[in-house]
Amino acid sequence: DIQMTQSPSSLSASVGDRVTITCRASQNINNYLNWYQQKPGRAPKFLIYAASSLQSGVPSRFSGSGSGTAFTLTINTLQPEDFATYYCQQSYSSPWTFGQGTRVEI
Amino acid sequence: QLQLQESGPRLVKPSETLSLICTVSGGSISSSSYYWGWIRQPPGKGLEWIGSVSYTGTTDYNPSLKSRLTIAIDTSKNQFSLKLSSVSAPDTAVYSCVAQSSSTWGWFESWGQGALVTVSS
Numbered sequence: 001d002i003q004m005t006q007s008p009s010s011l012s013a014s015v016g017d018r019v020t021i022t023c024r025a026s027q028n029i030n031n032y033l034n035w036y037q038q039k040p041g042r043a044p045k046f047l048i049y050a051a052s053s054l055q056s057g058v059p060s061r062f063s064g065s066g067s068g069t070a071f072t073l074t075i076n077t078l079q080p081e082d083f084a085t086y087y088c089q090q091s092y093s094s095p096w097t098f099g100q101g102t103r104v105e106i
Numbered sequence: 107q108l109q110l111q112e113s114g115p116r117l118v119k120p121s122e123t124l125s126l127i128c129t130v131s132g133g134s135i136s137s138s139s140y141y142w143g144w145i146r147q148p149p150g151k152g153l154e155w156i157g158s159v160s161y162t163g164t165t166d167y168n169p170s171l172k173s174r175l176t177i178a179i180d181t182s183k184n185q186f187s188l189k190l191s192s193v194s195a196p197d198t199a200v201y202s203c204v205a206q207s208s209s210t211w212g213w214f215e216s217w218g219q220g221a222l223v224t225v226s227s
Contacts (some may be wrong), residue, residue: 001169034213043202043217044153050211087153091212095168098153 002026002090006099013104017078021102023071023088032092033071035064038101039084047086048073078104108133108140110203110218118197118225124190128203128218135184136161141206142179142186145214146199149222154199158206159186193225 003026013019023033031051036044046055048064051071061076075082083106088099114126128142135142143158157167159177167175176189190197201223205216 032211034211036214043220044214045217046213046215049207049213055213089153089214094166095170096155096212098155100152 001095002029002093002097004088004090004097004099006086006088006102008102009100010103010105012106013078014106015078015080019075019078019082019104021073021086021088021104023066023073023099025069025071025090025092028068029090029092031067032090033064033066034089034091035062035073036087036089037082037084038087044087075104108205108216110205110216112201112203112218112221114221114223116221116223118193118223119227120194120225121192124188124193124197124201124223124225126188126201126203126221126223128186128188130184130186130205135179135186136181139208140215141166141208141212142177143204143206143214144177144188144201145204145217146201147220148196148199151199156188156190156201160208195225197223198225199223 005024007022033051035048038044052064063074085101085103109131118124141158144156159165159179174191179186200220202220203218204214
């Protein structure tokens with residue numbers, strides 16, 4: 001199985017900050033990397049596919065980058081509704097696996 | 107827009123079989139645009155992909171659960187199901203049904219609200 005490791009596990013930030021979350025894969029996954037946002041008690045919401053392509057309707061302050069084994073999710077100008085847990089997921093090979101999550105809190 | 111809803115018992119005894127059904131609305135489960143799957147999340151923990159089924163009935167299972175797992179599709183009812191046998195306490199989790207895009211990057215596009223299933227006597 002491909003292991004996905006996110007860092008940090010949690011971070012504290014303020015409204016208006018720029019936040020960067022890192023996701024590393026245990027092997028080369030090209031750009032087969034997706035990002036999700038999950039708020040407490042809610043199902044995850046799909047944000048980004050192919051490492052850097054925004055799902056329709058996702059605000060442009062979200063961006064993704066990377067290829068191979070190292071990826072980042074950046075949130076520019078953090079908004080109150082962005083406080084949540086973020087997960088990366090590889091879609092290179094089954095079984096599909098997720099990072100352990102990064103909690104963004106105030 | 108696709109909507110998915112899980113149904114089934116929320117309390118299962120150890121060694122018994124966990125059974126859930128996902129009802130899909132807003133689209134046809136016979137669509138080739140999606141795989142229909144299950145993901146679970148133990149309380150306070152991360153996400154684990156369980157497995158999926160295509161509209162043709164072809165399945166793909168997580169090897170860690172494969173020996174206990176059955177996922178099936180019922181196109182006549184626009185539903186698919188999950189059966190996990192011989193459950194124990196570590197199987198306690200929120201179980202979510204998902205629609206996974208069949209495109210190259212296979213993202214999990216739509217999620218059910220999730221069903222907390224507790225394994226306890």
